[in-house]
Amino acid sequence: xxxxxNMSAITIKGLTKxxxxxxxxDDVSFSVESGELFGxxxxxxxxKSTIINMLxxxxxxxxxxxxxxxxxxxxxxxxxxxxxGVIFQDPSLDIGLTGRENLxxxxxxxxxxxxxRKKRIREVLDIVGLADKADILVENYSGGMKRRxxxxxxxxxxxxxxxxxxxxxxxxAQTRRTIxxxxxxxxxxxxxxxILTTHYMEEADYLCDRIAIIDHxxxxxxxxxxxxxxxxxxxxxxxxIEEDIGLIAGALREKEWVRDxxxxxxxxxxxxxxxxxxxxDIFQTASKLGIGISSIKISKPSLEDVFIHLTGxxxxxxxxxxxxxxxxxxxxxxxx
Amino acid sequence: xxxxxxxxxxxxREMIKYFRARSRVVGAxxxxxxxxxxxxxxxxxxxxxxxxxxxxxxxxxxxxxxxMTLLFTAAYAGMSVIMxxxxxxxKEVMVTPASRISIVxxxxxxxxxxxxxxxxxxxxxxxxxxxxLPFISAILSSVVIMVLISMTFINIGLILSSVLKDFHxxxxxxxxxxxxxxxxxxALFPVSNLPAPIRVLSYLDxxxxxxxxxxxxxxxxxxFSIVQDxxxxxILSVLMVCASGYFFKKAxxx
Numbered sequence: 001x002x003x004x005x006n007m008s009a010i011t012i013k014g015l016t017k018x019x020x021x022x023x024x025x026d027d028v029s030f031s032v033e034s035g036e037l038f039g040x041x042x043x044x045x046x047x048k049s050t051i052i053n054m055l056x057x058x059x060x061x062x063x064x065x066x067x068x069x070x071x072x073x074x075x076x077x078x079x080x081x082x083x084x085g086v087i088f089q090d091p092s093l094d095i096g097l098t099g100r101e102n103l104x105x106x107x108x109x110x111x112x113x114x115x116x117r118k119k120r121i122r123e124v125l126d127i128v129g130l131a132d133k134a135d136i137l138v139e140n141y142s143g144g145m146k147r148r149x150x151x152x153x154x155x156x157x158x159x160x161x162x163x164x165x166x167x168x169x170x171x172x173a174q175t176r177r178t179i180x181x182x183x184x185x186x187x188x189x190x191x192x193x194x195i196l197t198t199h200y201m202e203e204a205d206y207l208c209d210r211i212a213i214i215d216h217x218x219x220x221x222x223x224x225x226x227x228x229x230x231x232x233x234x235x236x237x238x239x240x241i242e243e244d245i246g247l248i249a250g251a252l253r254e255k256e257w258v259r260d261x262x263x264x265x266x267x268x269x270x271x272x273x274x275x276x277x278x279x280x281d282i283f284q285t286a287s288k289l290g291i292g293i294s295s296i297k298i299s300k301p302s303l304e305d306v307f308i309h310l311t312g313x314x315x316x317x318x319x320x321x322x323x324x325x326x327x328x329x330x331x332x333x334x335x336x
Numbered sequence: 337x338x339x340x341x342x343x344x345x346x347x348x349r350e351m352i353k354y355f356r357a358r359s360r361v362v363g364a365x366x367x368x369x370x371x372x373x374x375x376x377x378x379x380x381x382x383x384x385x386x387x388x389x390x391x392x393x394x395x396x397x398x399x400x401x402x403x404m405t406l407l408f409t410a411a412y413a414g415m416s417v418i419m420x421x422x423x424x425x426x427k428e429v430m431v432t433p434a435s436r437i438s439i440v441x442x443x444x445x446x447x448x449x450x451x452x453x454x455x456x457x458x459x460x461x462x463x464x465x466x467x468x469l470p471f472i473s474a475i476l477s478s479v480v481i482m483v484l485i486s487m488t489f490i491n492i493g494l495i496l497s498s499v500l501k502d503f504h505x506x507x508x509x510x511x512x513x514x515x516x517x518x519x520x521x522x523a524l525f526p527v528s529n530l531p532a533p534i535r536v537l538s539y540l541d542x543x544x545x546x547x548x549x550x551x552x553x554x555x556x557x558x559x560f561s562i563v564q565d566x567x568x569x570x571i572l573s574v575l576m577v578c579a580s581g582y583f584f585k586k587a588x589x590x
């Protein structure tokens with residue numbers, strides 16, 4: 001029954017999910033090593049949640065196979081369920097119960113005995129700092145408190161693999177930081193394998209050992225955050241120009257040391273190699289065309305730059321441009 | 337396969353929520369109470385063809401209204417599954433390793449307890465309104481029948497809730513199912529008074545046997561026999577539990 005010699009927390013082969021005509025997840029394969037913190041990064045509707053819902057046995061894949069903690073998702077869903085913890089994108093607490101009752105309910109569903117339950121509930125409440133709020137009804141919790149309670153609940157049965165679907169969506173910056181630290185500690189101290197989805201670049205960058213960038217149901221690239229940023233092999237130069245930005249963009253595109261150009265309203269983001277020698281060239285090109293540069297800034301490329309480089313648009317633009325598309329409606333329907 | 341802890345925790349959750357939401361108790365009991373009071377009192381002196389003279393209409397009606405209470409409370413139990421679906425809590429239940437049949441049995445035991453509490457409240461009200469107080473043994477046997485009736489109808493709601501997503505769809509469909517079941521069951525009048533073609537439908541209605549059995553134990557009058565009624569209800573309720581288990585295993589609970 002147990003797949004031998006398999007050190008992966010998750011192995012996915014050709015996973016596909018169709019909703020009618022629409023393919024939400026298209027032939028996705030990857031594996032997550034034991035003890036790894038793995039990220040699925042992509043815009044809303046890219047298929048991240050659908051992947052998570054399949055891996056957590058809530059949706060049945062149209063095609064493909066997956067093994068979680070060594071168990072076949074199709075053949076032994078109950079074994080899979082026993083080894084995973086899930087923190088969903090949307091709230092999934094019973095707001096008519098207290099925090100402690102929610103945790104106790106969950107622990108009982110996992111057949112944990114009474115003394116152990118009390119011990120673990122105390123333990124996880126301490127981890128997320130809700131010990132003093134445990135006996136209030138969840139309907140009186142703030143958004144951040146609810147999220148922390150859900151994380152506590154996901155930990156109570158000591159899962160081998162923890163799924164986090166957009167763990168910090170809609171939370172303020174401070175709460176987000178705290179939650180990042182919980183996730184990181186958990187992964188480091190308990191060796192829990194974590195797979196999380198996010199559309200926040202900084203979240204993926206800060207937390208993940210490896211990141212799969214996913215769009216339109218497919219994995220575009222899979223690498224470490226460092227490896228992803230290195231793909232651009234260069235530095236980002238942001239140039240602010242008052243006039244005729246298209247002209248200079250065209251001229252720069254000709255240069256062989258320019259890796260990537262993104263043209264905004266009055267700002268040009270250029271990824272270049274060897275900025276020490278090539279920045280003067282940018283000035284020369286501009287002055288030859290009679291264009292004045294009002295400011296210039298050099299930075300290391302971010303994950304966002306990589307994303308733009310690979311998908312051709314920012315994560316936010318993609319969301320916007322899809323608002324009207326028929327696909328978006330399909331996606332939203334299935335995301336509900 | 338059946339995990340007692342899972343059944344217990346789902347039952348306990350239902351109880352906690354039931355006793356925290358008093359309005360639910362009052363709301364669910366209002367309809368049968370009104371029928372009991374107005375229909376029962378209004379037709380108190382009427383002589384019904386098909387009824388033995390020794391049994392007044394009010395005595396005849398009370399087991400019917402108890403059946404109705406069970407039917408509606410039970411059928412609407414699926415509504416709390418829909419609520420859990422919309423609040424996302426059902427996902428949390430479904431990703432746990434609890435066996436689907438234990439989840440179904442937990443939901444059934446919780447809702448059945450609620451239905452029976454409601455039915456017993458109606459029974460107490462009836463006694464205040466002049467229903468002859470049955471012996472404690474009769475009340476206990478009636479509880480057994482109540483369990484069977486609730487189980488049968490809770491499963492209709494559960495199956496429906498496993499395939500539907502929203503409140504409106506659910507309540508429309510459940511009303512379409514529950515009202516004919518109620519009216520055909522002989523809860524309000526003897527089934528023998530119905531024209532033959534409609535009577536056939538009555539005999540297909542599980543509540544007919546439930547109400548008949550309740551009458552048998554509570555007022556000592558029934559059209560069939562209690563043994564036959566209980567036999568039919570037992571088989572039906574077991575089949576319905578299996579059906580719910582199947583639907584919960586199959587369904588994509590999102």
